[in-house]
Amino acid sequence: MPKRARAVRWGVPVAAIAVVAGAVGAGPVIAAVQGDPVLPELTAQQLLADVGTRWQSGKLPPMSGTIIETASLGVPGLSSLAGEANTPLGLLAGSHQVKIWYGSESQVRIALPGHMSEHDLIVNGSQTWWWDSAANTATRIKTPVAPAAPTLPPSVITPQQAAEQALAAADGDTAISVGNDATVAGRAAYELVITPTTPASLIKDIRVAIDGETLIPLRVQVYAKGAAEPAFEVGFDSVTFSRPAPENFAFTPPPGAKVEEGELPALSEKTAARIDHTAGEQAKVIGSGWSTVVVMPLPEGGLTEGALTEGALTEGGLTGGEGERGMGAGAQLSAVVDGVFKAATPVSGTWGSGRLIKTKLVSVLLTDDGRVVAGAVTPEVLYEAAGRK
Numbered sequence: 001m002p003k004r005a006r007a008v009r010w011g012v013p014v015a016a017i018a019v020v021a022g023a024v025g026a027g028p029v030i031a032a033v034q035g036d037p038v039l040p041e042l043t044a045q046q047l048l049a050d051v052g053t054r055w056q057s058g059k060l061p062p063m064s065g066t067i068i069e070t071a072s073l074g075v076p077g078l079s080s081l082a083g084e085a086n087t088p089l090g091l092l093a094g095s096h097q098v099k100i101w102y103g104s105e106s107q108v109r110i111a112l113p114g115h116m117s118e119h120d121l122i123v124n125g126s127q128t129w130w131w132d133s134a135a136n137t138a139t140r141i142k143t144p145v146a147p148a149a150p151t152l153p154p155s156v157i158t159p160q161q162a163a164e165q166a167l168a169a170a171d172g173d174t175a176i177s178v179g180n181d182a183t184v185a186g187r188a189a190y191e192l193v194i195t196p197t198t199p200a201s202l203i204k205d206i207r208v209a210i211d212g213e214t215l216i217p218l219r220v221q222v223y224a225k226g227a228a229e230p231a232f233e234v235g236f237d238s239v240t241f242s243r244p245a246p247e248n249f250a251f252t253p254p255p256g257a258k259v260e261e262g263e264l265p266a267l268s269e270k271t272a273a274r275i276d277h278t279a280g281e282q283a284k285v286i287g288s289g290w291s292t293v294v295v296m297p298l299p300e301g302g303l304t305e306g307a308l309t310e311g312a313l314t315e316g317g318l319t320g321g322e323g324e325r326g327m328g329a330g331a332q333l334s335a336v337v338d339g340v341f342k343a344a345t346p347v348s349g350t351w352g353s354g355r356l357i358k359t360k361l362v363s364v365l366l367t368d369d370g371r372v373v374a375g376a377v378t379p380e381v382l383y384e385a386a387g388r389k
Helices: 003-007 014-024 044-056 159-169 269-282 311-316 329-343 379-386
Strands: 063-072 093-104 107-113 118-124 127-132 137-141 174-178 182-184 187-196 203-211 217-224 232-240 258-262 284-286 293-297 345-349 352-358 363-367 371-375
Touching: 044 174, 044 187, 159 203, 159 217, 159 232, 182 203, 182 217, 187 217, 293 379, 345 379, 352 379, 363 379, 371 379
Parallel strands: 137 258
Antiparallel strands: 063 093, 063 232, 093 107, 107 118, 118 127, 127 137, 174 187, 182 187, 187 203, 203 217, 217 232, 284 293, 293 371, 345 352, 352 363, 363 371
C-alpha cells in the first residue's frame, strides 16, 4: 500500500468508544425528536454502538467535500497568522479551508488553499505528488517498501480526527447524551454531546455531528464554559458521498514547474528528535481525562521576553524560510510568543512564581524556575501540578 494512501486512512478509536459508552450509564438518553430534520430515535449507547461498528471497518466511503476549520481561542498575538492554513500555527487563528477527494485508499487528493497559493497532496495509485503553487514546485513523494506510521500533513484536521480525540479524552467524569438532530452540509446528522462533569475543565461540552446515513463525523464543535459560540469548530461545509471523477486524482506538473524528489513537508529531523526527546524523557503528565496537565521544561533561555524567540527557535529547528506572505515559521512563532508573553499575568503561590496565560480552552503557566505547565483546566489545577516538584 503506498505510504500516502495510508496517510489519509482515518483511524478506528474502538477502545475510546467503549470507554465513552461506559460513561453513558444504564439510563436511556433518547435523541430529541423536535429537531429538523428528524432521524430514527437512538439512545446514546445505541448510537455509540453503531458508530463503533461502522468505524471498526477502517474504511472511508468514497466522497468529496470542503472542510472549514475555525478557531477563536482568545490567544493574544495571533492576528498575524489568520489565514495561514499551510502551517500548524495558522490553525490557531481565524478560519481555514481544506478540500478533500477520496476515491479509495489509493486515490486521495487534499488541497489547502492559501491567500495567493495552493498546496495539494495527490495520491493516485503508485504515484504521490506534493504541489506548491507559490514555489511552483512539484515534489514526487518517495514511497518506501515498509511505510511509516500514517500521518496527515500537519495543517490538516478532519472532523473524524477531532471526533476521535474527543472520544479518547472522555473518562468517568463525563456525561454523554444525544442532542437535537442537526443539518450539516445539507445532511441529516445525530448530535453526540460529550460533557465533562469535573469543575476543573474549561470545556463546557464537545458536540459531534454524525451523519445519519454513513455514521461519518461531519462536524465537531468545542464550547468553552460561559461561551455561546464554539471556541473551535471543524466540519464539512459541503460533502458528497459518491466516487469523485478520475480527473481529480490526475496530476502532471505544469510547464516551467520545478520537479523534485522528496518527502512530504514535515518537521526537520533535528526538531522531531528534540520533540521526541522532550516528550519521552522530560515531559510529565499529571492527572487524566479532562483534568490532564502536562509539565515540561521551557526552551533554553529561560523566562524572559525575547528568550523564547531567538536561540530556542534556532536550536529547535523552527526558523524556516520565508513563507508566501513573507513570514517564516520561526518569525510566526516569535510573533506569537512575544504577544502571548506580554499578555501573561504575573502570579505566585506556594509552588513558586511565574506568568499565567489563560485562553478560552487552555491555561498555561510559565514558571520562573523554567517549566511550562499546561492543560484545558482552571489555573488552580496548574498551581497544584506546579507544586509537585
